[in-house]
Amino acid sequence: MMTTFKGFISKYREKFSLPSPWDSIVIFLLNILLTIPVFIIAHQNFINPHWKFPIDRILLFIIILVAFQLILRVLKTIIIICIFGYLLILLCGTIFGEYSFYRVYDDYRSMMYTMEENPYPQDIIVSKLLPFPNKSKVLRAIDFDNPKVRNFALSATTKHFADIKKMKGYGYYRTTIQCFAVFKEIKTRWNYVNDPKGNDYIASASESLQHFSGDCDDHAILMAAGVKAVGGVPRLIHTDEHIYPEMLIGSQKDLDNVIFLIKKVLFTEESKNKEIHYHIDERGQIWLNLDYTAYYPGGKFMSEEILGELTLN
Template sequence: MTIKIPTIAELKEKLSLPKPWDIVVIFLLNILIAIPTFLIAHQNLIDLEWIIHLDRIIIFIIILVIIQLLLRLVKTIIILIVFLYLIALLYGTLFGNYGFNRVFEDYRYMVYSMSETPNPQDIIVAKLLPFPNKSKIINAVDFANPKVRNFALSATTKHFKEFRQTGDRRRMIQCFAVFKEIRNRWNYVNDPKGREYIAYASESLQHFSGDCDDHAVLMAACIKAVGGTPRIIHTGGHLYPEMLIGNKNDLETAIYLIKEELFKQESHNQQIHYHIDERGQIWLNLDYTATYPGGKFMSEEILGELTFN
């Protein structure tokens, strides 16, 4: 029995679609490819902050046109391209970090953040001034103390446990859970008159009381205890904690989670406040005066910062 090997022309004919379905499939495939491509471009290109995000609209249109032209060039094997694209997303969904769900979530976070008005502050130059009581504060942030670790763990089981995420997003949500638990329980109490008293984080867990530096120490220790990166900001007469969010893409995720999932009531019609450091990293305000992560700054004067990597 003779096996007939199809020619290239015959293969192209079998893999091509009849008109007008080829046009429809090319358009749908264009949209499917353009969205993740645009997300990558959006995350890595400088935001020109044009009115109604016109720069992003132009970028998306350019990507659509380029992909449309490329797909028309290879339309004779369009079925194979569709199959390979779906296989790639399916593999990412099952075994990797980027699949159908991640594309949908990234797009949703991006669109939502573009409709919001966050409130970034000026870039902070590290080590502006010597940090007051630096060694005492570093020692007080005893994140490895079992009491601190266990409290932080209990906060993550008490709040937002139903939100199933992985990796950096799970860590972000767990840090927000720590913020919520401390914020709900904190009672502001002044230091003894004429004395600067800095309580260890494990000590503050007994009564959840103290002044701004005690709160900053406790928050920083608990954030650190669940894998986050905190820092404490010095403004002269006030100390407050911040947590590292990451890059612009991570900020979009944080904004959506805060305003639409985790702190919807507290952040209603409110802005998200954060700082951008000299390396372009974004830090979210966690002061005790804020009712949600990224609440309004109590003091905007920056004299120094102390990071706990």
């Protein structure tokens, strides 16, 4: 009985293994294909110290590579099953839209680009801040559901970056690209005008659309309303003498892809040789600067001191 079982195992091992040296070649290729997506996931979830030279990420890649090499060497007698399992996982990801072949490539490309562009400035904004000034009045002014505001935001998305949203690989960030279209339209048309002396006038977003003029809080209100109108999540940051808007980007993985979009696709000239500026809140979410002083999303902060924030969920 035991002899028969051993013979059965030996028979099927031969069927699911490859002859030398093909087994070593296939193991190496499969190792690379497994290491890359696992490395991307690890990079996105491990704390990034933003060193000038990313030695921590190089060591991480080597550790994952060696680990998979050892595992695959042990499993080399069933290497064909391993190949089939890998292809099946990626095929399911492609069909159900979770993690397709192209997303692996796209995430890897964006990650490598941002590692080369490292470091990027960041601050952690905690929730224990001062009350936001004129909060209820500002919230009423952000009338994103006003037809004028909604129609303006929609027109901006058809005027800017309309073709890019249709390109392969960018559909996942369609809302972000549309928010950037709103940013570009407002940035192109905004005219800074002070409030009447001694009067802190707060214009609604729909009112500001008439002349695209006003001070920093009027701009921030209009930008927040436009971003909100196309499905983005904006917030306002209050400093000592300034208010500016930010929009939610998401996680570290999203930041990598968005930085690639800004610097290589959407705002190549405006952001050339410049850094991307953002904040990280206490939950680890990343917010990108959309101030009127910035020529591209993530431009330099006008004021670093943060006193309060107002988020529109």
